[in-house]
Amino acid sequence: MAPVTSTTDFLNALAATGFLTDTQLAALKGWAQIQRPDANTIAIELNKRGWLTGYQIKEIYRGRGPGLSIGPYRVADLLGEGAMGRVFRATHMRLGREVALKVIRRDKLANPLTVRRFQQEIRAVAQLSHPNVVMAFDADEANGDHFLAMEFVDGTDLTKLVRERGPMPIPVACDYIRQAALGLHHAYERGMVHRDVKPSNIIAAKTGQVKVLDLGLAMLNTATASESSTRVTQEGFVLGTPDFLAPEQAQNPQQVDTRADVYALGTTLFYLLTGQTPYEGGNSTEKLLKHITDPPPQLLARMPTAPPQLDAIIQWMTAKDPRHRPQTPVEVAHALLPFCPPPPPGTHPHQALPPAPVAPVFALDPKGSSHLFMLPASEAPARIRERSRKSGSLTGWLVGLVALVTFGVGGYVVYRLAFLADPPPTAEYTNPLGMKLVLVPPGKFLMGSPDSERGRGFDEGPVGEVTLENAYYIGATEVTNGQFQQLMGKSPARTAVRIRGATDYPVETVTWAEAVEFCKKLTERDRTKRRGWAYRLPTEAEWEYACRAGTTTAYPSGDQLLPAQGETFDPLGKDDPPPDDPNAKSPGQPSKVGQAKANAFNLLDCPGNVAEWCSDFYARSYPAGPRVNPTGPATGDVRAVRGGAFDSPAARCRSAARAGHPPDTREPSIGFRVVLAPVP
Numbered sequence: 001m002a003p004v005t006s007t008t009d010f011l012n013a014l015a016a017t018g019f020l021t022d023t024q025l026a027a028l029k030g031w032a033q034i035q036r037p038d039a040n041t042i043a044i045e046l047n048k049r050g051w052l053t054g055y056q057i058k059e060i061y062r063g064r065g066p067g068l069s070i071g072p073y074r075v076a077d078l079l080g081e082g083a084m085g086r087v088f089r090a091t092h093m094r095l096g097r098e099v100a101l102k103v104i105r106r107d108k109l110a111n112p113l114t115v116r117r118f119q120q121e122i123r124a125v126a127q128l129s130h131p132n133v134v135m136a137f138d139a140d141e142a143n144g145d146h147f148l149a150m151e152f153v154d155g156t157d158l159t160k161l162v163r164e165r166g167p168m169p170i171p172v173a174c175d176y177i178r179q180a181a182l183g184l185h186h187a188y189e190r191g192m193v194h195r196d197v198k199p200s201n202i203i204a205a206k207t208g209q210v211k212v213l214d215l216g217l218a219m220l221n222t223a224t225a226s227e228s229s230t231r232v233t234q235e236g237f238v239l240g241t242p243d244f245l246a247p248e249q250a251q252n253p254q255q256v257d258t259r260a261d262v263y264a265l266g267t268t269l270f271y272l273l274t275g276q277t278p279y280e281g282g283n284s285t286e287k288l289l290k291h292i293t294d295p296p297p298q299l300l301a302r303m304p305t306a307p308p309q310l311d312a313i314i315q316w317m318t319a320k321d322p323r324h325r326p327q328t329p330v331e332v333a334h335a336l337l338p339f340c341p342p343p344p345p346g347t348h349p350h351q352a353l354p355p356a357p358v359a360p361v362f363a364l365d366p367k368g369s370s371h372l373f374m375l376p377a378s379e380a381p382a383r384i385r386e387r388s389r390k391s392g393s394l395t396g397w398l399v400g401l402v403a404l405v406t407f408g409v410g411g412y413v414v415y416r417l418a419f420l421a422d423p424p425p426t427a428e429y430t431n432p433l434g435m436k437l438v439l440v441p442p443g444k445f446l447m448g449s450p451d452s453e454r455g456r457g458f459d460e461g462p463v464g465e466v467t468l469e470n471a472y473y474i475g476a477t478e479v480t481n482g483q484f485q486q487l488m489g490k491s492p493a494r495t496a497v498r499i500r501g502a503t504d505y506p507v508e509t510v511t512w513a514e515a516v517e518f519c520k521k522l523t524e525r526d527r528t529k530r531r532g533w534a535y536r537l538p539t540e541a542e543w544e545y546a547c548r549a550g551t552t553t554a555y556p557s558g559d560q561l562l563p564a565q566g567e568t569f570d571p572l573g574k575d576d577p578p579p580d581d582p583n584a585k586s587p588g589q590p591s592k593v594g595q596a597k598a599n600a601f602n603l604l605d606c607p608g609n610v611a612e613w614c615s616d617f618y619a620r621s622y623p624a625g626p627r628v629n630p631t632g633p634a635t636g637d638v639r640a641v642r643g644g645a646f647d648s649p650a651a652r653c654r655s656a657a658r659a660g661h662p663p664d665t666r667e668p669s670i671g672f673r674v675v676l677a678p679v680p
């Protein structure tokens with residue numbers, strides 16, 4: 001269309017759109033008769049009167065007025081243009097509803113099959129209703145153009161936000177991803193996978209609410225390719241953006257599940273925090289390869305001041321193997337909660353979280369035997385999870401009812417075990433003994449100490465990469481006399497004898513077997529714990545990983561052991577404190593638990609107070625090479641003890657320091673803390 005040149009042409013073009021009322025048109029014509037303006041002056045006058053938007057005036061002036069009406073919608077503004085087409089702000093002429101109208105590029109929907117799939121997909125998306133998902137209203141066709149009408153969000157997408165303002169503060173980024181995770185979880189619960197999660201597909205409204213865009217549209221990328229492979233490059237087949245894509249999606253785009261969205265949320269979070277994509281540089285194919293082969297993005301490498309736990313969460317979300325990621329988006333929402341701004345007064349932070357994903361903790365042995373075996377929710381194989389999702393709660397109740405009638409109480413117990421899922425892990429958990437446990441995310445670390453570390457023991461190497469595949473809880477402090485007494489009747493600790501009301505002091509003078517018995521009893525006592533999980537002593541790897549909390553220095557607090565209130569080990573970082581140094585001398589007994597500074601995982605006292613029993617047999621060295629979930633030697637005479645005590649020199653309080661003691665040892669300097677973890 002040619003631009004309008006004369007006043008009359010402009011007025012006619014304006015009238016043809018039907019955008020002005022008769023009164024407005026008459027007034028404009030009257031004004032034009034008197035003023036005799038040229039077309040440009042009419043445009044300026046229209047703008048002044050505010051009857052049309054700048055975009056509408058420009059389009060009509062350029063002779064493109066007819067394009068402003070798309071089906072029942074009147075276009076007001078162009079919001080932007082992406083790979084799939086242009087997005088307009090528009091209004092439904094009859095309903096007056098403001099929408100964002102995505103007009104799909106014609107080549108994306110050239111094939112009738114694709115059109116049908118597109119419309120089916122949008123119909124499914126239109127069933128979604130969640131505050132963190134952009135609502136889809138309508139998908140239709142007008143003058144050969146296919147369009148999607150959706151909720152208009154007055155806000156900015158996260159790519160633009162980062163480009164305009166730089167990396168986001170941690171609470172803002174975590175809250176945005178938490179909200180997006182809740183939206184994606186809603187889609188997951190209805191069997192939908194986004195497949196194209198990225199910062200430009202998440203929009204932050206001016207109210208602070210975040211919404212996920214473009215659900216159901218990723219099929220346009222894959223469909224175009226499979227239906228017209230000669231026209232679309234291999235790159236186009238797989239993706240729009242390789243920067244955020246899960247490795248399995250690059251390999252098999254049709255087969256991915258919600259865990260691909262979890263991965264993309266992880267890479268998006270990394271981008272929001274650093275302003276950089278995880279694998280910068282190189283072309284799309286090279287980036288794809290890096291998603292498959294390079295280590296997961298390390299937040300601490302680009303942002304050394306970040307909390308190590310957040311680094312670990314990102315690495316968890318971006319694990320190469322989908323089984324090692326949070327299995328559903330809501331687990332991401334829970335994990336990020338501690339980093340989000342506090343909720344408004346009067347609301348509980350978990351109120352907004354949806355119920356737990358349905359994941360059986362017990363399932364039938366896949367090898368075909370009929371006995372039940374335990375499966376932690378986070379490890380349930382995808383097909384079992386899928387089956388459980390499909391079976392739905394109605395089937396669950398029916399089976400429960402039949403089981404109840406058939407087997408009475410026994411059947412009911414089996415039903416409960418098989419069908420009722422636990423809530424996803426929360427960052428902290430307080431058990432019925434009042435013992436606080438903190439959640440440690442899965443991750444990798446270097447276990448042991450380098451030769452250069454001051455005070456290093458002979459038994460701390462070789463340093464090797466250790467992967468802990470599962471999240472676990474660990475006691476925030478050592479087990480106290482009070483907690484031990486509640487469960488076992490009496491504490492053997494010296495402080496329990498010497499100090500009246502020594503309930504907050506760590507239990508000590510306790511044997512390895514007594515510590516194990518305590519864990520067993522606690523598993524039986526704690527009915528509020530996650531099903532399929534049990535209390536036990538930490539493995540050495542779990543202990544060191546939790547103590548390090550992302551640090552690689554000698555102590556969680558750095559290379560110099562810092563003095564901390566109530567800590568009685570050598571505060572000066574010397575190997576052996578001089579006997580005349582009053583600060584460094586031990587008073588001969590531990591302090592109350594929890595008085596030292598917390599590490600980044602919120603663990604207290606791991607470098608000192610009392611040393612702690614671990615579950616492993618002690619060996620004088622580690623096996624060489626990388627290890628996964630190591631549990632120590634299969635046999636032995638002595639058990640491993642980790643961490644320093646009130647009477648230890650500073651060197652013994654290092655994260656890597658270890659010792660071995662016969663299991664019947666009773667020492668006032670040895671106690672323990674517990675782990676709560678899935679039973680393997």
Ligand SMILES: Nc1ncnc2c1ncn2[C@@H]1O[C@H](COP(=O)(O)OP(=O)(O)OP(=O)(O)O)[C@@H](O)[C@H]1O
Pocket residue numbers: 079080081082083084085086087100134150151152153154155156157200201203213214240
């Ligand atoms: N529902 C909506 N409400 C408000 N703005 C929207 C809405 N949907 C999209 N936008 C905005 O429209 C612009 C274009 O969106 P679009 O999704 O086409 O682009 P993109 O995500 O950058 O590209 P691609 O489609 O290649 O992923 C973006 O700025 C986006 O924020």
